Structures are given as structure tokens and as C-alpha cells.
Amino acid sequence: MSKVKCECGHLNPYGTYLCESCGKPLKEDDNSLANMRYEGVARRSQTYKKSIVDKIWNFFSSVKVGVWIIVLTLIASSIGTIFPQEMFIPPGQPASVYYYEEYGTMGQLFYQLGFHNLYSSWWYMLLVAGLGVSLIIASIDRFVPLYRALKTQRVTRHPGFMKRQRLFKKADTVTEPSEEIKKASEVLKERKYNVREENGNILAEKGRFSRWGPYVNHVGLIIFLIGAMLRLFPEMYLEDHIWVREGQEVEVRGTGGEYSVRNDDFLVEFYDPEDERFREGLERSGGDVVKTYQTTATLFKQSSETIGAGEKEEVQQHRIRVNDPMSFEGFSLYQVDYKLNELAAFTFALEEIDGDSEGLEDVRFEVNLYDPEPSYEFDNGYRVEIYDYFPNFTFNDDGEPSTLNRIPDNPRFIFEVFAPGEDDGELSFVGIQLNEAIEEDNQYRLRMVDFETNHVSALAVRRDRTLPILILGGIIFMVGLVQGSYWHHRRMWIQERDGELWIAGHANKNWNALKKDFDYLAEQTNIPAPNDQTDEQDESERTDEGVREADDNGSTKQ
Amino acid sequence: MKKRRLIIRSAILVVLAIALGYTAVTYFSEERGLVDAGDQAPDFALEDMNGNTVHLDELKGKGVYLTFWATYCTYCRQKMEYLKEYHEEYQEKGVEIVALNVDESTVQVQRFLDRHNVPYTNAIDRGMKVSNAYGVNSLPAVLLIDEEGDVIDRQIGGKTEQQVLEALDQLVPGSE
Numbered sequence: 001m002s003k004v005k006c007e008c009g010h011l012n013p014y015g016t017y018l019c020e021s022c023g024k025p026l027k028e029d030d031n032s033l034a035n036m037r038y039e040g041v042a043r044r045s046q047t048y049k050k051s052i053v054d055k056i057w058n059f060f061s062s063v064k065v066g067v068w069i070i071v072l073t074l075i076a077s078s079i080g081t082i083f084p085q086e087m088f089i090p091p092g093q094p095a096s097v098y099y100y101e102e103y104g105t106m107g108q109l110f111y112q113l114g115f116h117n118l119y120s121s122w123w124y125m126l127l128v129a130g131l132g133v134s135l136i137i138a139s140i141d142r143f144v145p146l147y148r149a150l151k152t153q154r155v156t157r158h159p160g161f162m163k164r165q166r167l168f169k170k171a172d173t174v175t176e177p178s179e180e181i182k183k184a185s186e187v188l189k190e191r192k193y194n195v196r197e198e199n200g201n202i203l204a205e206k207g208r209f210s211r212w213g214p215y216v217n218h219v220g221l222i223i224f225l226i227g228a229m230l231r232l233f234p235e236m237y238l239e240d241h242i243w244v245r246e247g248q249e250v251e252v253r254g255t256g257g258e259y260s261v262r263n264d265d266f267l268v269e270f271y272d273p274e275d276e277r278f279r280e281g282l283e284r285s286g287g288d289v290v291k292t293y294q295t296t297a298t299l300f301k302q303s304s305e306t307i308g309a310g311e312k313e314e315v316q317q318h319r320i321r322v323n324d325p326m327s328f329e330g331f332s333l334y335q336v337d338y339k340l341n342e343l344a345a346f347t348f349a350l351e352e353i354d355g356d357s358e359g360l361e362d363v364r365f366e367v368n369l370y371d372p373e374p375s376y377e378f379d380n381g382y383r384v385e386i387y388d389y390f391p392n393f394t395f396n397d398d399g400e401p402s403t404l405n406r407i408p409d410n411p412r413f414i415f416e417v418f419a420p421g422e423d424d425g426e427l428s429f430v431g432i433q434l435n436e437a438i439e440e441d442n443q444y445r446l447r448m449v450d451f452e453t454n455h456v457s458a459l460a461v462r463r464d465r466t467l468p469i470l471i472l473g474g475i476i477f478m479v480g481l482v483q484g485s486y487w488h489h490r491r492m493w494i495q496e497r498d499g500e501l502w503i504a505g506h507a508n509k510n511w512n513a514l515k516k517d518f519d520y521l522a523e524q525t526n527i528p529a530p531n532d533q534t535d536e537q538d539e540s541e542r543t544d545e546g547v548r549e550a551d552d553n554g555s556t557k558q
Numbered sequence: 559m560k561k562r563r564l565i566i567r568s569a570i571l572v573v574l575a576i577a578l579g580y581t582a583v584t585y586f587s588e589e590r591g592l593v594d595a596g597d598q599a600p601d602f603a604l605e606d607m608n609g610n611t612v613h614l615d616e617l618k619g620k621g622v623y624l625t626f627w628a629t630y631c632t633y634c635r636q637k638m639e640y641l642k643e644y645h646e647e648y649q650e651k652g653v654e655i656v657a658l659n660v661d662e663s664t665v666q667v668q669r670f671l672d673r674h675n676v677p678y679t680n681a682i683d684r685g686m687k688v689s690n691a692y693g694v695n696s697l698p699a700v701l702l703i704d705e706e707g708d709v710i711d712r713q714i715g716g717k718t719e720q721q722v723l724e725a726l727d728q729l730v731p732g733s734e
Contacts, residue, residue: 053564053567053568053571054564054567056571057571122582125585129578132578133574136570136574137570140570229578229581232581232584232585233581233584250685251687251690256600256690256691257600257687257688257690257691260687305601306602306603306614306615307600307601307602307603307604307687307688307691308602308603308688309602371663372663372665374664374668386665386669387669388665388666388669389663389665389666389669391662391663391666396630397632402629403630405630406628406660406661406663
């Protein structure tokens with residue numbers, strides 16, 4: 001695996017097609033046009049295989065592998081959109097049942113294969129990671145040799161290189177070649193070409209930086225992917241949500257107890273179903289449509305590191321609406337959801353089961369369902385105690401009354417009523433549309449006479465430190481795209497060989513522009529424009545090469 | 559030259575592997591909590607059901623069995639029975655049991671504690687502040703905090719009597 005020495009003296013890595021320096025074809029093949037991709041340099045990874053490191057390297061360096069990874073990622077991503085992802089199915093529905101019931105066998109399959117949680121599944125992430133690695137390695141493997149080749153290129157190229165360029169011409173009709181080359185050099189400099197001279201030969205070059213476009217673009221993509229990867233770390237990206245009832249103060253999750261937010265007022269407006277303008281749309285959507293909703297919230301900051309201790313300081317008040325979050329220290333609180341009319345308080349009245357309830361008119365009390373007072377005493381000697389409370393009533397596994405959670409969706413109380421002077425109370429079990437005496441000879445009954453409800457607002461807590469990285473990646477991506485698309489790399493070689501003038505040209509794209517430059521050169525000097533050898537291959541049957549003149553080259557189609 | 563290339567390639571591949579591996583481990587290890595073994599336990603000060611202040615910092619020098627519970631959590635009740643049994647024995651050995659209820663109403667908690675005669679310290683974590691700081695999202699959740707205030711272990715879910723005993727043993731100051 002030694003280096004290949006060209007006759008010009010340059011040492012080329014094994015596998016090089018065209019000498020990096022003089023361009024002499026190092027592999028003898030037929031006399032077709034030179035493959036100028038990556039300047040004919042060796043992408044060395046592909047030219048020999050040795051250690052395991054090289055094998056891994058070669059695998060990721062392959063464009064074929066890269067394309068496969070992209071295709072698989074695209075297919076997986078699109079399959080993932082056929083049915084909703086797990087986070088979008090109705091809450092409280094187990095995914096294992098939901099997909100089958102809603103979408104049948106296909107849904108079952110979707111669930112079984114893990115597509116319901118696609119974007120966080122290990123194999124999808126593996127694909128994206130593979131894409132990133134492939135992008136990095138393939139870019140390094142191509143950029144480094146290309147950069148070297150363009151840096152070490154010589155002005156005087158080997159005849160074999162010249163001959164095999166797409167634009168090429170030998171002219172023996174020019175009387176004073178060296179004078180013409182000098183003139184050409186001036187003309188090309190005027191056209192913003194970068195002209196290098198060596199032994200009376202010139203290399204005119206323009207827009208080389210556009211060759212770096214794809215690599216700049218890849219750097220942008222890689223930065224973008226790194227940003228996306230960092231989202232998996234809570235320090236960089238945090239997303240959570242909190243439910244805040246009106247009047248309640250709740251800690252902002254993720255701030256470690258430092259910040260809390262109070263819901264001062266929640267407001268929701270619906271589109272007026274009576275309004276002519278909205279009626280049709282509302283009928284179509286079949287229900288109320290929210291016009292706007294907003295939470296007036298106050299933010300507090302805790303002074304102490306110790307949770308539950310220290311002073312609270314009001315930081316700010318803000319009306320949080322959709323797209324108008326409350327922001328502080330990198331955190332944002334967004335309005336995302338609400339729940340109207342959650343039960344908040346019950347008012348009970350005491351009455352006699354058999355009797356006219358005389359003297360009991362004042363025995364009325366309100367019970368806060370989030371944190372009820374344990375005991376209620378009245379001036380006329382009556383006392384009611386809460387013996388037990390179940391905010392969301394159920395019977396537990398042992399058959400005892402219990403609660404499902406702490407949300408008062410189905411509140412039930414066991415009250416103990418003490419008549420004046422009595423030490424023994426009467427127990428009764430009270431809930432919505434339920435009033436049972438636990439003992440048989442109860443004299444009193446508690447009747448629910450009123451209730452209060454509360455609105456609950458859901459706020460999303462988000463802290464995204466990856467956004468600047470993503471934006472930077474996006475900008476670099478676009479810069480690379482523009483750099484590689486709107487500029488192109490043109491080169492002209494003009495040499496004097498044994499009294500003949502050799503002219504060759506290469507462009508990485510937009511050959512027409514290069515041809516026009518050659519035409520301009522032909523107008524200004526006596527140097528003829530070169531022929532497009534790909535045209536000649538097509539037209540060689542009907543045109544005699546010998547009589548072709550330079551002027552029919554400029555406008556050839558690519 | 560060839561050797562240098564091998565080194566460069568290996569270095570690039572190793573850096574990529576470490577970055578991706580670290581990400582994967584962080585992301586897929588749900589086991590690790592917000593506060594877990596090796597971390598300093600966040601300090602808190604709450605008023606317990608008897609009106610006294612439980613300040614974690616003041617419990618330094620003792621092992622702390624910090625357990626988060628709710629009245630509706632069956633496994634918590636099981637664990638409570640074991641803790642009731644061994645509470646006194648381990649208090650003498652320098653282990654304090656601190657139970658934090660996850661923001662249920664005072665009436666519920668008080669009635670529940672009275673009914674079950676729970677002898678050890680109980681406080682209500684109003685607003686789930688401590689629970690959030692400790693990253694508690696399923697019950698029962700237990701953090702074993704040593705006499706230095708460092709977390710030794712984080713245990714989620716129901717545990718047998720044997721396991722609870724082992725946990726308490728770990729907390730005895732001077733054992734390790």
C-alpha cells in the first residue's frame with residue numbers, strides 16, 4: 001500500500017486516479033474523459049480494507065449506506081404518521097387496547113412494532129444517530145482529500161490530464177502563444193479570475209469556495225443533529241405541564257422549588273353560536289369552539305434553598321395566552337389546556353329526617369373539597385365533623401372505601417353529626433346524589449344545597465436551551481446550500497507545448513458560464529475557445545471534427 | 559502515515575461512540591431519578607402533623623428513611639405496616655423515618671394516620687414541592703439518606719418486609 005509517485009515527482013496516496021499535482025492519469029484506462037469527481041483523488045477508505053476501525057470507517061463513509069439510512073428513516077417517519085402517536089391518543093386509554101379497537105389489525109401491528117412511540121424508540125434513534133455518524137465520516141473522508149488536491153494543484157498540468165478534460169482544444173494556428181497567454185491572463189483577471197502563472201502557462205480559477213458548500217451544509221446539519229440530541233438532556237430541554245386551579249399556587253416543575261405560579265383568574269371565551277358569521281363553521285365542528293383563553297398568573301420566587309422555608313417574593317404578573325407565554329430565566333409557561341367547572345366546594349344543610357327541622361336553619365356550612373376543615377361548630381350547639389373524606393371515591397382491593405387519587409371528581413364524605421349536648425355522633429355517608437345513614441336510627445340528614453366550581457388551567461413548562469444551536473445549524477446549513485448552489489468552481493488551463501497552445505477547462509457545474517468565459521476570451525485574444533468533447537462524442541457521426549470551429553461551442557446545451 | 563490515519567480515525571469513532579453512548583444511557587435509563595444514589599439530598603423544612611418542623615438538614619448525623627406516600631396507594635400501606643413495627647427499634651439505632659404525603663387534604667391524612675396509629679413523623683408535602691424536587695412520580699418512593707445528607711439509594715414500588723429491613727439497616731450511622 002505504498003504511495004504512487006507521479007512522473008512530476010508528486011507522491012500520491014494509493015488509489016489516486018489523477019495525480020494531485022500535475023493531473024496525469026495514474027491509472028491507464030481507455031481514453032475517455034477524466035472523472036473529475038473529488039479531483040480524481042483517492043477516497044482512501046474505499047481503496048483498501050484493513051483493520052476493524054477501517055471497516056467501520058468505510059461503512060459509514062459510503063454514500064450508498066448513507067442513502068439507505070436516509071431512506072429507512074424517511075419510511076419509518078412516514079409510517080409513524082399513519083396513526084396518532086401515543087401522546088396524542090385520548091388520555092386514560094391504554095395504548096395496548098386503543099390501537100386495536102380504533103384501527104383494527106393494522107393498529108395492533110402498529111402498536112406491536114413500536115410505531116406508537118416511534119420518535120423516542122431506540123431503533124429510530126439509532127437510525128438518526130447512524131445518519132449523523134455517516135454524515136460526519138463521509139464528509140471528512142471526502143473533504144480532506146479534495147481540499148488537499150485543490151491546494152496542491154499545479155499550474156502546468158500533464159498532457160494526459162488536459163486531453164481528458166471536457167473542454168479541450170489544441171491550437172497550432174496561434175502565432176505568438178506566449179504573448180497571447182499574457183494577454184489572456186489580463187483579460188481573465190478583469191473577469192475576476194484568480195490567475196496563477198508558471199513557466200508561461202496559466203491556471204485561471206474562480207469560485208473555488210463553492211466546492212466547500214456541501215461540507216459547510218453538512219456541518220450545519222451535524223450541528224442541527226447535535227442540537228436535537230441535546231434535547232434528550234433535561235438540563236438542555238425540559239418540557240412538563242402543571243395544572244393550576246383558580247386561586248391556587250403551584251410550583252413550576254423543573255425549577256427545583258425555586259419558582260411557583262398562582263392562577264389569579266382563568267378566562268375562556270367561545271365563539272358565539274348565534275353569530276351568523278360563525279354558525280356554519282360551528283355546526284360543522286359540532287360543538288363549542290374556543291375563541292380565546294387566558295390565565296392571569298402571578299410568579300413567585302422562593303428565597304431559600306430549603307424547600308418550604310424562606311420568603312416568597314412576587315416576581316411578575318402576566319396574562320398567559322396561547323402564543324403569549326410568561327417567560328423567566330429561560331423558562332416559558334404556555335397556555336395549553338383547561339378544565340372548566342371542576343368541583344371546588346359543597347354547601348351542606350342539616351335537617352331532621354322526621355320533623356320540621358326547626359332551629360336548624362343556621363346549620364349550613366361550606367366544605368372545601370381540596371382541603372376540608374375537619375370540624376364545623378354552630379352557635380346553637382350543633383357540631384359536624386368529617387369522619388373521613390374520599391375525593392374520588394372507590395372501593396379498594398380490600399373492599400374498603402378509598403379514593404382513586406386526590407382530584408375531587410367523585411367526592412364522598414362520612415360526616416358525624418353531634419346534636420347539642422350529645423357525645424355520640426350519627427354517621428352518614430354523603431356524596432353526589434347519595435345520602436345514606438350508616439346507623440339505622442339516624443335523626444339527622446345532611447343535604448347538599450349548593451356547590452361551587454373552579455376552572456383549572458393547564459400550563460406547559462418549557463425550557464429550551466437547544467434553540468440557539470438549532471438556529472445556528474439551520475443558518476450554516478443555508479449558507480452551505482447557497483454557497484454550493486449559486487456559485488460554481490471554474491478553471492481554465494492554458495499552456496504552451498512545442499509551439500502549440502493547449503486549452504482546457506473544467507467547471508463543477510454550469511458549464512455554460514465557463515464556455516461563455518472562453519468565448520469572451522476568444523473575442524479579446526487570439527486564443528480559440530475549446531471544444532466540448534461530450535458534444536463531439538454525440539455528434540462525431542455527422543460532423544467532421546477537423547472542420548469544427550470554436551464559435552459553435554459557446555451555446556451548446558449541457 | 560498509515561498509523562496516524564488509524565489513530566485519527568479511531569479517535570473520531572471513539573468520540574462519536576462516547577457522545578452517542580452517553581446520550582443513550584442518559585435517555586434510556588429511566589431507573590435514575592432526578593435525585594438518586596450519590597446525590598446530595600435537597601433540603602426541605604415542612605410542618606409535620608403534630609405542628610413540629612421537620613428540617614432535613616437538622617437530621618444530619620442520623621440516617622433518614624424518606625418515604626413518599628398517599629392514602630390511595632396500596633403498597634404504601636403495606637410498607638407502613640412494616641415501618642410501624644420497626645420504627646422504635648431503628649430510632650434507637652439512629653435512623654429517622656420521615657413520611658411525606660403527596661398533597662392530600664389534611665382531613666384525609668389525619669384520619670388515616672389516626673386510624674392506623676402511625677407513630678413516626680408524617681408531614682404533608684403541600685404543592686408537591688418536595689416530591690417535585692426529588693423527582694417522585696410514582697408511589698411508593700423511598701430515598702435512603704445517610705448521616706451526611708447524601709442519597710444512598712432510591713427505591714420505587716412495593717417492597718417486602720425483608721427489603722424494608724435491609725434498607726433500614728443500611729441507614730444505621732456507621733454501617734456501610
